[in-house]
Amino acid sequence: MAKTQTPEHKVLIDVPMPIKTPRLVLRPPQQGDGAALHEAKMESLEDLKKWMPWAHKPHSVEADEATCREKQAAYILREDIMLFAFAGDKLVASTGIHRFDWELRSFEIGYWVRSSETGKGYATEIATALAHYAFKALNANRVFIMHDDVNKASGAVIKKVGFNYEGLAPCSALGVDGQPVNIKHYAFTNPKDVPTLSVSW
Numbered sequence: 285m286a287k288t289q290t291p292e293h294k295v296l297i298d299v300p301m302p303i304k305t306p307r308l309v310l311r312p313p314q315q316g317d318g319a320a321l322h323e324a325k326m327e328s329l330e331d332l333k334k335w336m337p338w339a340h341k342p343h344s345v346e347a348d349e350a351t352c353r354e355k356q357a358a359y360i361l362r363e364d365i366m367l368f369a370f371a372g373d374k375l376v377a378s379t380g381i382h383r384f385d386w387e388l389r390s391f392e393i394g395y396w397v398r399s400s401e402t403g404k405g406y407a408t409e410i411a412t413a414l415a416h417y418a419f420k421a422l423n424a425n426r427v428f429i430m431h432d433d434v435n436k437a438s439g440a441v442i443k444k445v446g447f448n449y450e451g452l453a454p455c456s457a458l459g460v461d462g463q464p465v466n467i468k469h470y471a472f473t474n475p476k477d478v479p480t481l482s483v484s485w
């Protein structure tokens with residue numbers, strides 16, 4: 285296990301940005317990103333509504349701008365690391381490192397790709413890059429990811445990246461209809477298991 289030293293003040297933890305992959309630049313949301321987030325969400329709403337409870341809430345540019353500023357603050361406070369992935373100027377995916385434990389150095393990866401940009405390998409590139417980033421930049425001991433058992437597309441991404449399957453947790457989350465769903469859990473605990481990818485920060 286990696287030796288960890290967590291500062292008393294979380295804001296002092298180094299979380300270097302941006303993250304560069306072969307085709308993408310990932311960085312936290314910032315003031316002024318609301319319109320770009322809104323456009324990507326509106327384009328993708330039918331796909332997002334199948335899996336994301338938040339997609340069923342009302343949407344507006346103003347609310348998305350508020351989300352961007354709140355997530356900018358959360359990044360600075362080291363409470364959440366939401367990230368936007370840009371190909372050139374286009375916001376192609378919203379991703380992030382969530383539900384982390386700075387003592388255990390355990391980090392969860394999540395993502396959605398805007399509908400017009402799916403099928404291009406972006407989710408695979410993002411998940412691989414963030415696994416490398418978590419191990420090398422955040423000194424992770426564990427990088428985990430999960431999906432609704434019936435979300436075959438997300439399962440295909442996770443299997444393609446090569447996360448180790450840990451098991452099925454029945455009725456462990458609420459689905460978009462408010463009913464319990466079965467969640468598949470996967471993780472890397474060894475950085476050598478992560479596929480090679482050029483990633484820098």
Ligand SMILES: CC(C)(COP(=O)(O)OP(=O)(O)OC[C@H]1O[C@@H](n2cnc3c(N)ncnc32)[C@H](O)[C@@H]1OP(=O)(O)O)[C@@H](O)C(=O)NCCC(=O)NCCS
Nearest residue numbers: 335395396397402403404405406407408431437438440441
């Ligand atoms: C799931 C999602 C992230 C996939 O993004 P993507 O960028 O299209 O994925 P990739 O291009 O990296 O695909 C990786 C693999 O998954 C497979 N895959 C992707 N979408 C698929 C689908 N709908 N059905 C079956 N396989 C699929 C691809 O074929 C590819 O495998 P291959 O190279 O062997 O053909 C995207 O469809 C999405 O954002 N969906 C809505 C939100 C969501 O479900 N998020 C995840 C919540 S856990």
